[in-house]
Amino acid sequence: MQKKIIKVQEEDNVAIALIDLVKGDRCEYNGEEIIILSNTKAKHKIAFVDLAINDSIYMYGVLVGKTVVSIAKGDLLTTENVKHQSDKVVAKTKNIVWNAPNISNWKDRTFMGYHRADGQVGTQNVWLFFPLVFCENRNIEVLKEVFEKELSMGKERKQRQLLRNLINGNDVDFNDGKQQVSEQTFDNVDVKFITHQGGCGGIRQDSHTLAKLLAGYVKNPNVAGATVLSLGCQNLQIDIFKDALNSIDSNLDKPVLIYEQQQMGTVDDMLNIIIKDSFAGIKAANSIERKPAPISKLKMGLECGGSDGFSGISANPALGYASDFLAAVGGSPILSEFPELCGVEQELVNRCVEDGDAERFMFLMKAYEASAEAAGSGFDMNPSPGNIKDGLITDAMKSAGAAKKGGTSPIEAILDYGEYVTKPGLNLLCTPGNDVESTTGMVGSGANIVVFTTGLGTPTGNPIAPVLKVSSNSILAEHMPDIIDIDTGAVIRGEKTIQEMGEEILEYVIQVASGEKKAKADILGQDDFIPWKRGVSL
Template identity: 75%
Template sequence: MQQRLIKVHEDDNVGIAQTDLSEGEIVHFQNDNLQIQNPTKAKHKIALEELSKDAKITMYGVLVGKATMPIKKGGLLTTENVKHQSESVQGRKEKYRWNPPDISKWKDRTFLGYHRPDGQVGTQNVWLFFPLVFCENRNIQILKDAFEKELGLGKISRQRQLLRQLIQGKNPKVGEDAAVGERTFENVEVKFITHQGGCGGTRQDSEMLARLLAGYIKNPNVAGATVLSLGCQNLQIDLLKNALKSLDKDLQKPVLIYEQQQMGTVEEMLNTIILESFEGIKEANKIERKPAPLSKINMGLECGGSDGFSGISANPALGYTSDILAALGGSPMLSEFPELCGVEQELVNRCVRDVDAERFIDLMKAYEQSAERVGSGFDMNPSPGNIKDGLITDAMKSAGAAKKGGTSPIQAVLDYGEYVTRAGLNLLCTPGNDVESTTGMVGSGANIVVFTTGLGTPTGNPIAPVIKVSSNTEMAKKMPDIIDIDTGPIIRGETSIQQMGEEILEYVIKVASGEITAKADILGQDDFIPWKRGVSL
């Protein structure tokens, strides 16, 4: 029988409702009969003891808020009686000791990936088109339309079929997706990125965008790239070339760059791009999947549309997956710095090097100060959807979100646009915004992303598979077209976090090998939003 209430950590003074609870109901919990003081929906928090005004509220064993008024034992925690509070952060307190998971069953496992000359291995084989400036977005769109239709990459959507039937006066019947044509190439995908940057903003924005785009070229999932420049923009071609050299001075991938203001008419330029890019795509198609160790997986750890169960099912299960990968020599990445507020000390203690501990603190402080200067702050991070589902303070949200990073030592702390070079868990400074964060992790070398959600989020990426993991079965059943894995059995006590973590890794291996297509790729979710270093939580 499913428990009605759970406590995550032995030091916590709040519990999480597993099911809807009625006012006046008596819940037998840990040898105590707890009377529920308010109607409480599943996922929301209940005080396990009398809380006086200003009393500290502890969850996951860390401070996540304080009471703004007295809260009775069995009372519901809300935005009216609780406010955000977190512990102050010091330097590393002691050498971190880690008990890694048993990896004996994984150490000889492989995935089928695309091997690159620099030693990286891709989970996909993509020829990537992108502009250096938004002025070239239209030309990218023309190329996208031509390549997708003629290479058989696009599909007629069910919605387009429905509209076509209505126009023809037929009885509307929605059928299966119809492919535009036979695929010309089996081993290569052709993808297209557009964006609104490259000019008109600050020089710093253009420099950051150059580093991000260079990271996309460097990413092991990319076989080659076609780049369009106007010519007069802030993000000059030399900026991109310098960013590429800083990542790899001996880059051996084909990168074709075209500057419109040096090439005459649009038609002449586009014809040249098609002729030369087609030859590059043909060569990329010759690359085939070959076995690679799991240490070649750089896995982005993302969450979005979190709910009150995310921190007790999907996130800790993914954290266990992360620990296995780290123990194998892979490189999991934990990002979303606004959603690490309140757990900084734990993460600082896990840093292997003092320089990374100090850098993490500095990046967090600078980020929060930039938010405060415009009247915001990390305490304003929870979205309306988060709050509605029980995540009422940023520290509460962060404590659950950080569980994606497991318990392994932190080998490096990276700023946005920096590329992963150290095996093991990496922290990457990004916003909490789902797409900006996922965009950043892939630009830092993630060749696959696992994305947990409690409310449902359809985010994907142009060059890296994004696997969606639901925190609860209800949402997985409601949105089966976007959810790959359901961790709801953890909530019902049908499986353990460790077992589910292993299931996630098995699924990752299949997606990385091309045996399974992630739901986000089936839906064509090629989302790409660079972070402008202003305020984005």
């Protein structure tokens, strides 16, 4: 029989409803009976003990809130009777001793990847087009239309087929899942295009940050080469971009074609030159083939979005277990979304191998929160309406579950936005909690694959890195099968352990990294790219 409620850790004083409960239901947990006092939907929290006003609420073993009014044992926690509260972080208080997982089945595992001259290995082989400034977006779009049509990159959309048939007077049902597949010119390279709204108009720091991000995309092992468009008069000058490239890798051995429109005459003349040069680069990139590589070459971004009340007890800890495996074999998991680490800072500080990294983490967290408060907000306002509706009613509650993606391994490096991952083991990267901004940042820091947990469903992808969606519950996986790659609902039902699910996730990652399976986001053509703009517009 499926359990009705669960506590994450024994010291917690709240429990999570695993199924919909109604007033009067009797639930048992570890020999103790609780009578449900209010109708409670699955994923929401109930008091496991009587709570007086101003009592602390603990979940995942950490402080996640404080009561506004008294709450009786068995009653529902809501935004009306609970407010955000988290422990204050202090300096590093202890060094952790990590019990690493048994990696005997993983230490010799390989994936089929694209080897680069700098020793990195890509999970994809991409020729990337992007502008240094938004003024060049239209030219990027023209190039995208030309290359995608003439190279027949991927499948023709059902919607285009549908409209064509309607124009011709044919009423055809395309819900059978069939699509016309065009013959692709190159089998071993993808051509992708990025546009953005930056590069000029904001403060100078934003342009420098964008330069570092774009340089990181060029450095990413999934990229074989790039075509870069500049207008000429913008804040993000070509020299600034080249300096950013040089700071990441002074010996970069990739073709990077850069064009400045104000020096090239007419648009047609410029585009003709770009097309000829880029086609030659793409043709050369197509000759690069997959070869075996140890899984220590994987840099795996850890992301969550559209989280629900089950995310912290199924998908996130399962991904955390996969993260620990990868860290133990010498790979580089990357945990980001700093606003969603609020409340678990002390644990993370103590997990930092270097004292200097612990201090840097605290500095970045405090500076970020101060900037949010200066703008009239704060980390306590992080939960979205969807989060709250599905049981994540305080930021600390959301953060405690979100941090589970990072497992338990030591933290080897603390990086600010735009800095590149160079150390094996768990890296913490300062990004916003916004799904696309965070994913964009992790890939710019070197992630060659991203695993994205969700409880509500989020159709996010990336132009150069596969983004795998992991559902916290089976209802979502069944409802949105075109988006979800992996379902961890079996953990909620008690059919699989966190450890078993974590190994399944890592196995799936290896298959996608090898090109044996394709991420659903890539099938959908979900190429999202949103740089984090820290400053103001001028």
